[in-house]
Amino acid sequence: MASKILIVEDDNANRVGLVQLLHGAGYDAIGAATFEQGRQLLIAENPDLLITDLRLEEFNGLQLIITRLHSIPAIVITGFADRILEMEAKHLGADYLVKPFSPSALLTLIAEKLKPRVMFEIERRWTRKRVTEGLFAQLETARARVIDVSYGGLRLELQDDVPATLPSAFDVTLPTKDVAVHVELVWQSKTEEGNWLCGAALSHIDTVTAQAWHGLVDAVG
Numbered sequence: 620m621a622s623k624i625l626i627v628e629d630d631n632a633n634r635v636g637l638v639q640l641l642h643g644a645g646y647d648a649i650g651a652a653t654f655e656q657g658r659q660l661l662i663a664e665n666p667d668l669l670i671t672d673l674r675l676e677e678f679n680g681l682q683l684i685i686t687r688l689h690s691i692p693a694i695v696i697t698g699f700a701d702r703i704l705e706m707e708a709k710h711l712g713a714d715y716l717v718k719p720f721s722p723s724a725l726l727t728l729i730a731e732k733l734k735p736r737v738m739f740e741i742e743r744r745w746t747r748k749r750v751t752e753g754l755f756a757q758l759e760t761a762r763a764r765v766i767d768v769s770y771g772g773l774r775l776e777l778q779d780d781v782p783a784t785l786p787s788a789f790d791v792t793l794p795t796k797d798v799a800v801h802v803e804l805v806w807q808s809k810t811e812e813g814n815w816l817c818g819a820a821l822s823h824i825d826t827v828t829a830q831a832w833h834g835l836v837d838a839v840g
Contacts, residue, residue, distance in 0.1 A: 621647040622733050625666040627657035627683060628696075629675050637670065640722055646729070654678035666691065668732055673697035673704065679806040681818060684711045685747065685767075685774065692732040696720075707805040707820050710771040711747075747774075748839040757792045760785070765793070766816075768836050772802065777815040785817060798831050 624646050628634035634650045641648035649664060651657040654675040661669065661683070671680035673695055681704070684693050693713035697704070705715040714728055747769045754765040756775060763775040773791070785804050792799040802819035809815055821832065 621645055622667040623647040623649070623664060624668045624670060624729070625649055625651065625657065625660055625664060627651045627654070627669070627671040627675065627680065629653060629672060633672075637725075640725070641729075644726055644729075654683060657683050668729060669693040670729075671695060673699060677808055679808055679818075681707060681711065681713075681806055682808065682816070684708075684713055685818070694725075694728060694732065703803050703805055703820065707772065707818060710769065710820065746770075748836060750839055754793065754795070757794060758785075759789045763791075763817075768839055770833055770836055772805070772818065772820040774816065774818050777817065788822060789819075791819065793835070796835050798828070798835055800828060800832060 624641055626634055626637045626641070626648060628637060628650065629652055631652065634652065638648045638650045649660060649666070651660050657669075657671065657675070660666070669684065669691055671683050671693065673680045674697070675683070680695050680697075684695075690712070693711070694716055695704075695708045695713050696716050696718060698718045700717050708715040714732065716725065716728065747767045749767045750765045755778075756763045756765050756773075758775075758777075762778045764778060766774045766776055768774075775791075785807055788801065788803045790799060791802050801822050803822045805818040805820050807815065807817040
């Protein structure tokens, strides 16, 4: 049976071209034009691989990877060569492919991502863990609820009025856990309810702080 690949791309020509390319290569490819369509198809179709554009109007392709119910391979395609975004994509287990890229380069990467993997090859380091109990953080400019954490970063829902764009880097303090970290902003967007969400990657972390943060992540869930 052909592997099923979901392509989430808001540019119609790019999406149709990618679907045709993958069909021609023998894959079962399906396309989605919006973040919400992509989220619904992830649930309904249970694809073997997700390919998503980084920019999906007001949403972000990294959010789509975070919200998937099951861990599947993913490739982020983008016209932006951004080290921080590439780092966050890799933290989420996704490859980061900058446009323009050749069809052969994409097909080679897809074949690599779909290779069967033995259990010991699965990365534990960047697994995200959802925070089910109330855990709040103090940012430099706002208070936030921690949604999930990983060894490499965290996702936050901002509680207070904040500027339209957060700083590119800022401090996050978890008062109840006696942990403070410096982070780099990876993405920020609004939910349908109008709340601000942001994803941040840990930066400039010393050994003592890393041990404290890893202990906090291990204790979640």
